[in-house]
Amino acid sequence: MGNESSNINKLKIKGKRYLDRGYFDKASDIFEQILKIEPENLFALDKIGVISARRGVLDEAEYYFNKVLSIDHRYKTALNNLGNVYLERGEYEHAKSCYSRAIEIDENYAQVYHNLAIAYKKEGDIYNYLKNLKKSVRLAKRQTLGKVIRWFRG
Numbered sequence: 327m328g329n330e331s332s333n334i335n336k337l338k339i340k341g342k343r344y345l346d347r348g349y350f351d352k353a354s355d356i357f358e359q360i361l362k363i364e365p366e367n368l369f370a371l372d373k374i375g376v377i378s379a380r381r382g383v384l385d386e387a388e389y390y391f392n393k394v395l396s397i398d399h400r401y402k403t404a405l406n407n408l409g410n411v412y413l414e415r416g417e418y419e420h421a422k423s424c425y426s427r428a429i430e431i432d433e434n435y436a437q438v439y440h441n442l443a444i445a446y447k448k449e450g451d452i453y454n455y456l457k458n459l460k461k462s463v464r465l466a467k468r469q470t471l472g473k474v475i476r477w478f479r480g
Contacts, residue, residue, distance in 0.1 A: 334360055338369055350377045368394050372404050384411050402428040406438045413445055421445045436465035 341356030354377050360370040375390030388411050394404035409424030425442040428435055439462035446454040 330363060334363060334367065341370070341373060345373060345377065350381060353377060366397050368398055368401055368404070371397075372401070372407065375404070375407055379407065379411060379414070384414060387411050400431050402431045402435055402438070405431070406435070406441060409438070409441055409445075413441065413448070416448075418445045418449050434465055434469075436462050436469060439465065 337356050337360050341353050341360070344350075344353035344356060354374060357370040357373050357377075360367050361374075364370075371390050371394045375387045375394070378384075378390060379387035388408065391404045391408035391411065394401050395408070405424045405428040409421040409428070412418070412421035412424060422442060422445050425438050425445065428438045429442075432438075439458045443455050443458035443462060446452075446458060
């Protein structure tokens with residue numbers, strides 16, 4: 327089991343690199359390899375959803391994010407990503423609901439506050455837009471500072 331877990335972790339890193347660089351076909355192949363080993367791997371399912379969303383195939387992306395959430399309803403990244411699908415469709419109430427659920431799970435999740443801010447801005451609610459944007463920036467700065475401190479501490 328340890329070797330299989332190590333292989334999956336290596337594949338996750340490789341797949342994420344391809345995804346971050348925009349090599350969607352290569353990334354998708356890697357995440358599919360992970361799913362052959364571990365069919366309910368939340369990370370791989372979520373990333374396939376991200377690839378679908380970036381390709382503009384929102385129904386497919388929604389399917390994968392919901393699949394993740396059917397396995398673990400507290401998987402905050404899938405909630406955030408599902409919110410992004412709804413945001414892209416203009417379904418702001420659904421988007422805000424997903425983002426709020428992600429915040430309930432992790433109140434320090436900077437990216438979700440940023441996305442929530444965008445939903446409010448699209449609705450024309452400038453007060454809540456600014457409130458959530460400021461919270462996102464504060465959290466992101468704090469997280470970046472924490473990474474720098476940990477790096478110096480070695």
